[in-house]
Amino acid sequence: LLMAYDPARRLARLQVSMERAAVNARMVYEILDTVPHQRDKPGAKELTFDGATVELRDVRFRYANGDEILKGVSFVAEGGKTTALVGPSGAGKSTVISLVPRFYDPASGQILIDGQDIADVTKQSLRNGIAYVSQQPYLFEGSIRDNIRYGRPDATDVEIEEAARLAYAHDFILTQPQGYDTPVGENGVTMSGGQRQRLSIARALVRNAPVLLLDEATSALDTESEAAVQKALDEAMRGRTVIVIAHRLSTVVNADKIIVMKDGLVVEEGTHEDLSRRQNGLYARLHNLQGKVPQASVDAEI
Numbered sequence: 001l002l003m004a005y006d007p008a009r010r011l012a013r014l015q016v017s018m019e020r021a022a023v024n025a026r027m028v029y030e031i032l033d034t035v036p037h038q039r040d041k042p043g044a045k046e047l048t049f050d051g052a053t054v055e056l057r058d059v060r061f062r063y064a065n066g067d068e069i070l071k072g073v074s075f076v077a078e079g080g081k082t083t084a085l086v087g088p089s090g091a092g093k094s095t096v097i098s099l100v101p102r103f104y105d106p107a108s109g110q111i112l113i114d115g116q117d118i119a120d121v122t123k124q125s126l127r128n129g130i131a132y133v134s135q136q137p138y139l140f141e142g143s144i145r146d147n148i149r150y151g152r153p154d155a156t157d158v159e160i161e162e163a164a165r166l167a168y169a170h171d172f173i174l175t176q177p178q179g180y181d182t183p184v185g186e187n188g189v190t191m192s193g194g195q196r197q198r199l200s201i202a203r204a205l206v207r208n209a210p211v212l213l214l215d216e217a218t219s220a221l222d223t224e225s226e227a228a229v230q231k232a233l234d235e236a237m238r239g240r241t242v243i244v245i246a247h248r249l250s251t252v253v254n255a256d257k258i259i260v261m262k263d264g265l266v267v268e269e270g271t272h273e274d275l276s277r278r279q280n281g282l283y284a285r286l287h288n289l290q291g292k293v294p295q296a297s298v299d300a301e302i
């Protein structure tokens with residue numbers, strides 16, 4: 001009986017992960033898409049960024065026909081600071097991130113940026129202020145330059161090169177057959193995971209948005225790429241409001257605030273020092289368990 005069930009379960013799981021990969025790609029497209037094709041509320045105003053503090057107030061959410069995934073989530077991501085989301089797989093971290101650019105809308109509760117409810121502003125003005133770097137960097141058919149420019153269509157070549165330098169991508173771009181004009185994507189050159197990451201970080205940098213949503217990669221890069229990607233990310237995070245789904249211990253330790261989620265709720269919040277001191281807290285327990293950030297492998301212990 002078990003054997004008969006297994007393939008079906010595996011298929012179901014595959015289905016979910018494929019849907020989620022599609023969601024990621026759509027998020028990249030939609031955030032970058034500056035053409036307003038979705039209807040705004042009548043009388044929707046332009047969002048004005050002033051420090052870019054993001055606040056969730058008692059946010060509840062369910063996917064179509066699904067269980068409640070966020071069960072009243074509240075937290076403040078202070079302007080210019082880094083807020084790390086941690087917690088076991090399925091806690092709702094990616095879902096939180098996808099609500100900020102209004103990829104989905106909460107069933108109830110509010111999300112405010114600098115005091116303005118994002119439901120009341122134009123999607124274009126909201127998304128113009130947000131950059132998103134995903135785990136699986138999405139590269140489009142076109143040149144390296146096009147791929148970076150996608151972050152801001154009116155960026156000049158000089159600005160593109162500046163972003164690439166900040167993202168530690170300039171040097172490897174110059175070693176490509178046609179430099180910035182080298183085609184990437186399906187028929188283009190193949191790049192390493194770290195190089196793709198740095199291109200997508202350059203794309204976020206050229207966008208120069210006050211809010212950066214970041215889904216840190218879980219898959220290991222080689223040590224050299226890892227160091228370059230980390231430096232590029234540090235550059236992208238500087239001075240921005242960052243909400244990061246954190247997988248690296250260093251990100252969590254350095255975050256201004258850590259939000260620990262479990263089963264659609266915020267169960268703890270504070271700095272690494274605060275949370276480590278709470279002996280019976282989820283964060284401290286997860287931390288002790290494996291000496292790094294909570295991951296799927298420790299879900300059984302929770």
Ligand code: ATP
Binds near residue numbers: 020063066095096
């Ligand atoms: P992980 O670390 O594994 O990414 P997470 O904390 O980010 O986990 P979410 O990805 O937000 O958690 O998922 C929360 C729940 O919502 C899970 O049960 C997941 O299966 C479900 N879910 C996520 N995306 C979708 C979707 N597009 N449609 C339906 N259900 C979804």
